[in-house]
Amino acid sequence: MAETANGRTVPDLSDLSDPAPDPASAPASDGAPLARSGTAERVAVVLRDRIAAGYFPPGSRLSEESISGALAVSRNTLREAFRLLSHERLLEHRLNKGVFVRVLAVDDLIDIYRVRLLVECAALRNLGEPPYDLTDVEAAVSTGEQAAQAGDWAVCSTANIRFHQALAGLANSPRTDELMRSVLAELRLAFHVMADPRRFHEPYLSRNREITNRLTEGDAAGAERMLAFYLEDSRRQLAEAYAERLTAR
Amino acid sequence: MAETANGRTVPDLSDLSDPAPDPASAPASDGAPLARSGTAERVAVVLRDRIAAGYFPPGSRLSEESISGALAVSRNTLREAFRLLSHERLLEHRLNKGVFVRVLAVDDLIDIYRVRLLVECAALRNLGEPPYDLTDVEAAVSTGEQAAQAGDWAVCSTANIRFHQALAGLANSPRTDELMRSVLAELRLAFHVMADPRRFHEPYLSRNREITNRLTEGDAAGAERMLAFYLEDSRRQLAEAYAERLTAR
DNA sequence: ACGCTAGCGATTGTTCAACAATCTGACAAG
DNA sequence: CTTGTCAGATTGTTGAACAATCGCTAGCGT
Numbered sequence: 001m002a003e004t005a006n007g008r009t010v011p012d013l014s015d016l017s018d019p020a021p022d023p024a025s026a027p028a029s030d031g032a033p034l035a036r037s038g039t040a041e042r043v044a045v046v047l048r049d050r051i052a053a054g055y056f057p058p059g060s061r062l063s064e065e066s067i068s069g070a071l072a073v074s075r076n077t078l079r080e081a082f083r084l085l086s087h088e089r090l091l092e093h094r095l096n097k098g099v100f101v102r103v104l105a106v107d108d109l110i111d112i113y114r115v116r117l118l119v120e121c122a123a124l125r126n127l128g129e130p131p132y133d134l135t136d137v138e139a140a141v142s143t144g145e146q147a148a149q150a151g152d153w154a155v156c157s158t159a160n161i162r163f164h165q166a167l168a169g170l171a172n173s174p175r176t177d178e179l180m181r182s183v184l185a186e187l188r189l190a191f192h193v194m195a196d197p198r199r200f201h202e203p204y205l206s207r208n209r210e211i212t213n214r215l216t217e218g219d220a221a222g223a224e225r226m227l228a229f230y231l232e233d234s235r236r237q238l239a240e241a242y243a244e245r246l247t248a249r
Numbered sequence: 250m251a252e253t254a255n256g257r258t259v260p261d262l263s264d265l266s267d268p269a270p271d272p273a274s275a276p277a278s279d280g281a282p283l284a285r286s287g288t289a290e291r292v293a294v295v296l297r298d299r300i301a302a303g304y305f306p307p308g309s310r311l312s313e314e315s316i317s318g319a320l321a322v323s324r325n326t327l328r329e330a331f332r333l334l335s336h337e338r339l340l341e342h343r344l345n346k347g348v349f350v351r352v353l354a355v356d357d358l359i360d361i362y363r364v365r366l367l368v369e370c371a372a373l374r375n376l377g378e379p380p381y382d383l384t385d386v387e388a389a390v391s392t393g394e395q396a397a398q399a400g401d402w403a404v405c406s407t408a409n410i411r412f413h414q415a416l417a418g419l420a421n422s423p424r425t426d427e428l429m430r431s432v433l434a435e436l437r438l439a440f441h442v443m444a445d446p447r448r449f450h451e452p453y454l455s456r457n458r459e460i461t462n463r464l465t466e467g468d469a470a471g472a473e474r475m476l477a478f479y480l481e482d483s484r485r486q487l488a489e490a491y492a493e494r495l496t497a498r
Numbered sequence: 499a500c501g502c503t504a505g506c507g508a509t510t511g512t513t514c515a516a517c518a519a520t521c522t523g524a525c526a527a528g
Numbered sequence: 529c530t531t532g533t534c535a536g537a538t539t540g541t542t543g544a545a546c547a548a549t550c551g552c553t554a555g556c557g558t
Contacts, residue, residue: 038344038511040332064539074513076325079540080332083289087336095287096520096539114422118371126367173363179428287540313510323542328511345510345549 039073040080046071047081051090051101052185054192058103062091088182090189104190106243112183113235119180120164120231121224123171130218136166137215141208148205153197160201161188163208167227190238194245200238204230288322289329295320296330300339300350301434303441307352311340337431339438353439355492362484364432369413369480370473372420379467385415386464390457397454402446409450410437412457416476439487443494449487453479 047067050056068078082099085091091099104112144159161184168180191197207230214223296316299305317327331348334340340348353361393408410433417429440446456479463472 040511075539076514077512080329083329083332084336087333097522098539111422111424114420115424118368118375118420118422118425122367122371171363171367173360173367175360175364175428175432176367179424183424289540324510325543326541347510 039077040084043071043073043078043081044084047085048088048090048185051085052188056101058101058189058193060101062099062101064098089186102186102189103193104186104242106239106246108186109190109239109242110235112187113231113239115179115183116164117228117231119171119176120167121228123168123176124215124220124224124227127170127220130220132170132215132220134212134215136169137163137212140166141205141212144201144205144208148202153201156201156205157188157191157197160204160208167211190242194241200234200241204234288326289333292320292322292327292330293333296334297337297339297434300334301437305350307350307438307442309350311348311350313347338435351435351438352442353435353491355488355495357435358439358488358491359484361432361436362480362488364428365413366477366480368420368425368429369416370477372417372425373464373469373473373476376419376469379469381419381464381469383461383464385418386412386461389415390454390461393450393454393457397451402450405450405454406437406440406446409453409457416460439491443490449483449490453483 047056047062056062062082064075064078064082068075071078082091082093086093086099090102092102093099140159140163144156144163147153147155147159165177165180165184169177191200194200207226211223211226211230214220214226296305296311305311311331313324313327313331317324320327331340331342335342335348339351341351342348389408389412393405393412396402396404396408414426414429414433418426440449443449456475460472460475460479463469463475
């Protein structure tokens with residue numbers, strides 16, 4: 001009953017409630033573009049969360065029959081959801097073979113960082129005059145620091161991602177926002193391939209704080225320079241570890 | 250038989266041949282991400298082309314029944330294609346009302362130009378050392394000039410778009426390329442709302458050429474500066490005319 | 499004549515069952 | 529050990545069915 005190819009069993013999750021009724025977990029559900037909609041979108045949200053949470057590990061196959069059974073929706077509707085997530089590059093659709101949680105290649109990682117460098121730095125450069133709205137940035141850094149202190153690296157990882165999302169958000173462009181959401185969601189896939197999340201997040205907490213400080217001081221150019229180094233370092237470390245981990249399979 | 254809400258009749262187009270067998274029109278088919286695939290993707294390609302060609306004008310409704318009949322695919326498959334195009338923002342899915350060819354708001358136009366400024370300029374700035382590969386850029390400019398001389402403004406428009414795509418392509422990032430494809434496809438929607446395409450393309454031909462020249466000379470910084478002005482001018486002109494045209498309905 | 503409501507037709511939303519196409523793995527023949 | 533073939537399983541696609549919803553119109557009462 002409801003079993004994926006990697007031997008994992010799909011549990012309950014047959015609720016599919018419309019808006020997340022739990023306000024505590026609500027902030028985590030911003031993965032969806034917006035608006036209420038049909039069943040397919042709701043299914044997509046559920047799957048997106050499961051993937052982001054690492055419940056469906058990269059490379060695992062998502063059987064149409066199992067999942068449609070577990071979520072109590074028809075295969076057709078499920079396929080619509082699959083399409084959605086494939087387009088976001090979270091799933092990979094191999095013809096006649098089914099959909100799989102995407103396994104990033106090292107090239108993908110590099111490209112993702114290329115985009116991040118492009119977008120995040122450009123966002124900082126095209127900033128207007130000093131009084132910026134850093135509410136989201138500030139919040140993300142804080143929750144990241146608290147989570148690190150509490151040793152909760154899952155939350156810390158999310159906060160880190162949200163920090164960069166907030167940075168890009170300073171460009172004030174919905175399309176840019178969506179691009180970043182998509183790209184960072186992809187990046188999360190890479191983290192799930194590796195253990196030891198602390199190693200990839202802890203070193204950057206202080207740099208997040210520093211960048212934020214620069215911004216509050218109105219030194220956008222300085223912040224941008226720091227961010228560029230940040231991304232370069234992060235990219236190198238991650239790509240190296242990832243390549244290693246990937247060949248060791 | 251096969252009629253859209255705006256009174257337009259859907260013609261034959263029931264072929265759905267797999268790969269475009271006509272090598273001459275092949276370059277025009279790069280709208281698709283890649284790879285052969287299922288029926289839904291092919292349907293999406295057909296619809297994408299029809300929209301880009303202005304055959305389905307912005308605002309028109311795409312009836313499931315008509316289109317599925319005209320293309321000889323089931324409603325389910327068609328809906329998968331719809332989903333695809335909705336995600337690219339070419340179609341708008343209003344719940345229980347059907348899918349419509351998107352009508353851009355002025356805000357959308359502005360955001361699109363924001364993204365273009367961000368991406369295209371960043372692509373030029375992050376360029377490496379002078380010997381760049383400007384094959385695509387050069388080609389786009391040339392075909393644009395020729396088309397203008399021949400008075401074929403449809404082709405000129407496409408060439409112009411391809412020019413900017415090629416510019417962004419210098420960043421050498423697949424994800425950036427896809428972003429640009431998507432954004433420029435959206436932009437095309439705006440052009441279809443307005444008549445007189447010449448007005449929006451002719452003034453920029455010489456500037457395209459100038460930017461290209463700068464690049465061949467290795468002056469990437471100069472090219473970037475010119476491009477920024479270019480986009481600013483274009484945005485202003487287009488947004489103004491568009492707002493006017495939009496309220497005059 | 500005006501506004502409101504009930505009902506009707508049309509279209510979408512979702513499901514289900516069936517069949518064709520394709521892949522995977524195992525088993526047998528060489 | 530390799531190759532070919534077959535059977536089972538899964539996806540790809542279809543067509544029909546029914547529920548949900550929307551827009552409109554006719555009819556009602558005032």
